[in-house]
Amino acid sequence: MDREGHDVVIVDRDPNAFSRASTRGVLTRDFRGEQVVGNGTDVDVLRRAGIEHADGFVAVTEGDNRNIFASQIAKHVFKVPHVVTRIYDPERAEAYEKLGLHTICPTIEGAKHIETSLMERA
């Protein structure tokens, strides 16, 4: 997204996450976005990341509940127009989709993908 010209801010509670991402080549040197260290479910940290002017918000930590909470703060407290939440647990994803969160469930999506590619080869 940064390469496509969007302004991107990454929030991670682990200060080492950013250098790890650089070492692995995930975050390359041309990344112009900002990096904020802190808990993404803390309104103060989110404000520091500039959430008040954000057009979009994506919650993709390894914790379903953390993603759910952060996304609801973005959507309901800061009124961010586009919010996407990753939820691994299919039941929880379905429940929160019903509650109005735009959810992506990699478990279900992955299973569908695998099934499609299996059928194509059969």
Place this chain on the structure above:
Amino acid sequence: MYVIVVGGGTVGYYMSRDLVERGHEVTLIERDARRADWLETQLGSIVMRGDGCEVRFLASTGIERADAIIAVTADDEDNLVALQMAKRHFRVKKTIARVNNPYNVDIFKMLGVDEAVSATDVLLGALEPPLTS
């Protein structure tokens, strides 16, 4: 009253013990197996091991007939999700949360939790009179 307590840490343990002593029916939910075993040696069969955020597990606790659910884990997001499931999915009348970050008191109420209690706020409140005088 039938009360479900989510989280068997120190707060959840003493709260459950107290509720039982006062004559209430209690189910205490604890995710960690070893902790759940220990809680059972202290409190007996009211302890259930499982994830209080999972709809299917919550259904097995008889949550439809619960009068209240109190979430007291050390993680605010886990408390929120457990209570939202209880409220929206099972229509539990009273949902009460322990919040660890005091900023979350108002946010939890915005997100549909009936009562949110911050230990930090309570302790600061106890300190406040001498500070303002």
